Each structure stands twice: as structure tokens, then as C-alpha cells.
Amino acid sequence: MSEPDPAADASASTEGGPSLDGRLQSFVGLSTGPTHRAPDPVNLPMIRHWIEAMGDRNPVYVDEEAARAAGFAGIIAPPTMLQAWIMRGLRTSQEADEARARGVETPGSPNDQLMAVLDEAGFTSVVATNCDQHYERPLVPGDRLEATSTIDAVSGEKKTGLGVGHFITTRLEFTDQDDQVVATMLFRILKFRPRPPAGSREAAAAPGTQSTLQAPPAERPKRPRPALTQDNSFFFEGARQHKLLIQRCAECGTLRHPPRPSCANCRSFDWDTVTASGRGTIYSYVVNHYPQVPAFDYPLVVALVELEEGTRLVANVSGITPDTVAIGTAVQVGFEAFDDVLTLPVFRPVVASAASGDASGETRKS
Amino acid sequence: MSAETASASAPRPTTLLFGEVAVGDVLPELVVPLTRTLIVSTAIASRDYQDVHHDAKLAVERGSKDIFMNILSTNGIVGRYVTDWTGPGAVLTDVNIRLGAPNYPDDAMTLTGTVTGKDDAPAADDTGGVEVTLRGVNSLGDHVTGTVRLRLPDRAAGHAARRGSGR
Numbered sequence A: 001m002s003e004p005d006p007a008a009d010a011s012a013s014t015e016g017g018p019s020l021d022g023r024l025q026s027f028v029g030l031s032t033g034p035t036h037r038a039p040d041p042v043n044l045p046m047i048r049h050w051i052e053a054m055g056d057r058n059p060v061y062v063d064e065e066a067a068r069a070a071g072f073a074g075i076i077a078p079p080t081m082l083q084a085w086i087m088r089g090l091r092t093s094q095e096a097d098e099a100r101a102r103g104v105e106t107p108g109s110p111n112d113q114l115m116a117v118l119d120e121a122g123f124t125s126v127v128a129t130n131c132d133q134h135y136e137r138p139l140v141p142g143d144r145l146e147a148t149s150t151i152d153a154v155s156g157e158k159k160t161g162l163g164v165g166h167f168i169t170t171r172l173e174f175t176d177q178d179d180q181v182v183a184t185m186l187f188r189i190l191k192f193r194p195r196p197p198a199g200s201r202e203a204a205a206a207p208g209t210q211s212t213l214q215a216p217p218a219e220r221p222k223r224p225r226p227a228l229t230q231d232n233s234f235f236f237e238g239a240r241q242h243k244l245l246i247q248r249c250a251e252c253g254t255l256r257h258p259p260r261p262s263c264a265n266c267r268s269f270d271w272d273t274v275t276a277s278g279r280g281t282i283y284s285y286v287v288n289h290y291p292q293v294p295a296f297d298y299p300l301v302v303a304l305v306e307l308e309e310g311t312r313l314v315a316n317v318s319g320i321t322p323d324t325v326a327i328g329t330a331v332q333v334g335f336e337a338f339d340d341v342l343t344l345p346v347f348r349p350v351v352a353s354a355a356s357g358d359a360s361g362e363t364r365k366s
Numbered sequence B: 001m002s003a004e005t006a007s008a009s010a011p012r013p014t015t016l017l018f019g020e021v022a023v024g025d026v027l028p029e030l031v032v033p034l035t036r037t038l039i040v041s042t043a044i045a046s047r048d049y050q051d052v053h054h055d056a057k058l059a060v061e062r063g064s065k066d067i068f069m070n071i072l073s074t075n076g077i078v079g080r081y082v083t084d085w086t087g088p089g090a091v092l093t094d095v096n097i098r099l100g101a102p103n104y105p106d107d108a109m110t111l112t113g114t115v116t117g118k119d120d121a122p123a124a125d126d127t128g129g130v131e132v133t134l135r136g137v138n139s140l141g142d143h144v145t146g147t148v149r150l151r152l153p154d155r156a157a158g159h160a161a162r163r164g165s166g167r
Helices: A020-025 A044-054 A064-069 A079-086 A089-101 A110-120 A233-240 B036-045 B056-061 B071-086
Strands: A125-135 A146-154 A164-175 A181-192 A245-249 A271-275 A279-288 A300-307 A312-317 A330-337 A343-349 A363-365 B030-034 B091-099 B107-118 B127-138 B141-153
Touching: A020 A110, A044 A079, A044 B036, A044 B071, A079 A125, A079 A181, A079 B071, A079 B091, A110 A146, A110 A164, A125 A164, A125 B071, A233 A245, A233 A271, A233 A343, A279 A312, B030 B036, B030 B071, B036 B071, B071 B091, B071 B107, B071 B127, B071 B141, B107 B141
Parallel strands: A312 A343
Antiparallel strands: A125 A181, A125 B091, A146 A164, A164 A181, A245 A271, A271 A363, A279 A300, A279 A330, A300 A312, A330 A343, B030 B107, B091 B141, B107 B127, B127 B141
16 A cells, blocks of 8 residues: 555546547547658668667678678678668658658557657657567568558556656558568557746657657656555554554454455454554565656565464565565565655564564554 | 677677577676767667757757757667577567656666567477567666567577568
8 A cells, every 4th residue: 555556547637528539539540641662772871880880790781701601691681770761861850850840740540640649648758668569571672662550559647757648559561562571560659738847848759650759867856655544644643653563453353454444354344553664574565667657666575474473464575686586485574755745654574683683562542 | 888798789690599598598788888979879870860850959959958869760779689598590570669757968877688589399490489678877877678579499590481571
């Protein structure tokens, strides 16, 4: 309960209106626009430019003999160069920018319209997040490529480390001069609402599947606040006083966590609390890598700790790495003040005889 | 920043054979110095002329700390990292990447990888599939995590007829 799910859908109370999701979903399955035609066939000069920039010394991309010795019929293009063949290039990019600057409304492709809907709703920034390429065969000089792209999915509103936004997945299919599919690509971007940056202009990049603007990491914000209720606020007040409190049924004495109004054993609504010894073991854990929320350090080890009193709670574990965390590890609670208001229990592995919990069993009336 | 080591930046001269690879094998680490030249030249080599990849002043105006590497270049460097390890005869079939922290100039990205999957036996075309899971870390954290699937020959020079060798 002390760690909200960072990937959870954002609250529905944000701007955009109730119809936004419906409008977004209406784009799924549509072609993004006209077919992308590679301006040039696969060719050695562009391959050479690519491998020199990438520092790639694999000879099969430029040397016929080496390519044959390696088992190919001749020179092949670097597979990951796939998208470069259909990039629109400098002149087309400039013409599009100039048209936009003059306020010329071009007949919008579905992709342009989707971007416009998101821009209007405030999701003006874009960042490329995923690219999955599948190759049916290596491309060779002379291949003429075309790519069609389809809007594959538009996510609901998501909270991310960069801000609130929607993920858009585009599927591209590459065909050759014989109309054979030679490769497919899934490209995912996040269209997000930038956090108000200190004195800088709003970050925005040209829309489209080739947009690759990555926003910089924002100022480290505070951890998310717990949603306090009359049932759970004792837990956080206790943490501020460096006490790990467990709710106890005043009728039958059964301990329970997370806090709730009534006892599952005897249904009594009367309860008090006991102070836990702070000793426990890791019952289960997860290592969170993504999405990364700036308030947290990664990789983030989140454990379900079974206290020796028998209840379990979700908490961070410090002093442990993804390589050393293991189910059954003995841990001891400590308390970490993240800011002026928020103090949370954080567990550490027990080293030798360092454990010395408070087992006073102090009680507190609700 | 540490320079690329010569051994890591030179590809293996002969192709690794399917039988020589086991799940758990670790790829040699590759440190890629993130120079301005690298970020600009790779963006232009991929025909990506967005100003945030070559014009530091405009990149800052758009809210970025500096220019940063484009995703096509991350793909290119990931491909290079894997074929440096396999040698020239590997056939890449899938490159799946996920981006995190941007690659800004004056930093370095360290690539590491592990073999996380392998076919039980080679296919009829004398090649076998292998999966590598990799990550590239810069001073801000994970720039890229991903998996690459590829096919390796089962026998040296015995795979001239395999898929993709010609049309």
C-alpha cells in the first residue's frame, strides 16, 4: 500500500473530456497516410555512410568477397538500417515545416488528425519508446522498398516518468519490388503533456512515425501521496514516529493488513493497533524497471514482506540489488523520510546479529 | 570518458557457429563514447534531419538538455554490437528495443548482453536461432533495453544456400 502502481491509468478527471478515448480509438486500424516509397533503391553509398557513422566494421555490408565468404550471395544492407530507406529526407521535412509555419492546412492523413486531436488535448510532446523490427530476409543493393503503415493501437491515458500521455503503436509493413513482404516494424511513441519546464518553450516535435524527440528527465518530484482514510492514516502517522503498526481486531485479536474497517474473522468494527517487531522475511518481490517514475530509484526492488507477526505488507527494500534479492531473505524495518510529510517503512536485509526490533507491543486505541 | 577498446570494436573475423553458443553466454562489453560527431553523423546517416539531433541551440529551446541520439541510431549500434560478437555470417531476424534515458553528448553508453535463448537443434537449412538480451547504460540510466534474435550457421562455410542469400 505504500507503493502505488506507477503504470496505473491516470485519473479520469484530467482535461480532454469524456469523448477523447472514443475519438482516439476511432483511429485504430486506419492507414496512417500514403505509402512511404523509398526515394532510392538499397545502395552502397548510403550503406557506407551508415556503417562509418555507426562504427560498424562488419565487412559483409561493403565487400562482395567477404559477404560471399560469410555465406551470403553478395553484399547485404545492415538489417537495422531498415527505416532509413524510407525516411523522407531534408527537403521534404523542411517543406512540411515551412507549410506548417505559414499555417497552411494540408489535407490531414489519419495520422495527422490523430496527432491534432492529441495536441488539442494538451499532449503536445512526443517521444519514441519502442521499435520492434522483424526481417524476412536481408536487403541487398537494388531492392526497392515501399512501406505501408497502420495505426495499430492507441492506449488509454497513462502516467509516465515524462508526464501523462497516450502510447500510439504504428505497424509498418515493408515490401520489395516483387510485392513480397521483406520486413515488419512496430513503432511506439508516447504523446504526452510536458511538465511545465522552468522558462523553456513548450517541447514539441513534428508529428509522424519518424518523430524521435526524447524529453529530458524532469526535476525529481516528490513521491506520490498515499490516499489517507480514517482506516489507514494510523499506519502513516506511525511511520512518521518510526513505528510499524499493525491493525488488530479489538474483539478477537486477529491482526490484519492492509488496513480495513472490519475484521474478516469476527466482523467486528472495533480495532486497535500493535507495534510490529519490524522483523520479517521477503515473501515475494518484483524488480521494477519500467516505466520509470522520477521519484524512485531504479532498478526498484519492491517486496512483499511477511512480518513475524504474520501480516504481509508491500514496501521497498534498500541495501539489496536485483541480483541479491531472494525469497526468504530476513529483513528488518527502518524508516525513511522522503520529504516533510512522507515517511515510509523501508526494509533492509538483516546482517549477522544486527537485528534489534522494538517488541514492546505498544497499543493504541482507534 | 573511456575509449572504445580495440578488441570490442573489431568484429569477430569468422562467424560464431550455432553449436558454439550456449544460453547464459555473456557478450563482450562495448563502451561507445557519445561524441557530438557520433550523434550528428548517425542521425544524418539515417536521414533524420530533426534539429534536436544536430542543433544544440534549438534542442535546448525545445526543452532538451542538449542534442540527443535518434532511435534509428540506437538500432544501428545495437545491431553492430551483436554482429561484432557473432562475426559476419549471422542473419538478424528480429531487433526489439525499448528506449529510456536519452543519449546526450559527452557521455558514454556501455552495452552488455547475454544469450537468453537458443533453438534445441539447427533447422533443415543448417542454421539455428539464438536470442540475445541486451542493455545500453549511460550516466542517466538505461538508454536501451532489448532483445535481438538471429540465426547462426551450424557448420563453417556450409550455409551458402540459406534464406536471404539471394533472390
